Amino acid sequence: MPNHVLLNNIDHKALRVDTGHDAALGDDVMFTVTFPAEFRSVQAHYPIVFHKDAQGELQPVAMFGFYQGKDRQGSNLFLDEGRWDATYVPLAIERQPFLIGRDGEQLMVHIDLDHPRVRSDRGEMLFRDQGGTTDYLDRITSVLMTLHDGLEGTPAFMAAMLRHDLIESFTLDVELDDGSLNRLVGFYTINEERLRALDAAALDELHRAGHLEPVYMVVASVSRFRDLIARMNRRHAAGH
Incomplete structure (x- = not known):
């Protein structure tokens, strides 16, 4: 269970954060949430699709892999021996183990003390000896605020997509080089035909x-x- 607490330079002076990338650090996820202002950076490496959250609301996500096996467990095809094999890591991944919380109306940085990235023996320091924040924590604070603001704008984007009937479900059947079949279901994308048919007023x-x-x-x-299919083929060829 997560253990979210308000970050402070007294109780958490000695904390460090492992910034590597590994399944043991919580990175072996098939997708993560993204937001419209991040799409330009995300699309350079990852498919962007839409997925319903626990409340049944559509949200954009960056895809890292496919479902595999009968248990339909997803994998992250960008994890490669302790590194993330892409030049851009989505902010929702980069911000771990931190999150934004509220103290009244004020947004504050919180940390999940039970996250596997949180350590005391190695990793990035959060606070300087004099109590000030490190460059790393300053960067994370900026990431959190960008992520918060971006996610705040997502509902308006999704409402516009639905208003113009641009969202459609899709199924992707993938046959790998070894003959195995994988099917991606439960996701949504942009209907390009309806997008091309929009009139000038709608586009404006x-x-x-x-x-x-x-x-x-x-x-x-x-x-x-x-690229995802090519990565999965390489992983299967290597026996993983």
């Missing part, structure tokens, strides 16, 4: 709201499925 509305560029970033990201 999306543009003025700042939604048009993110839509095309989602469309462009579909080509990244080829």
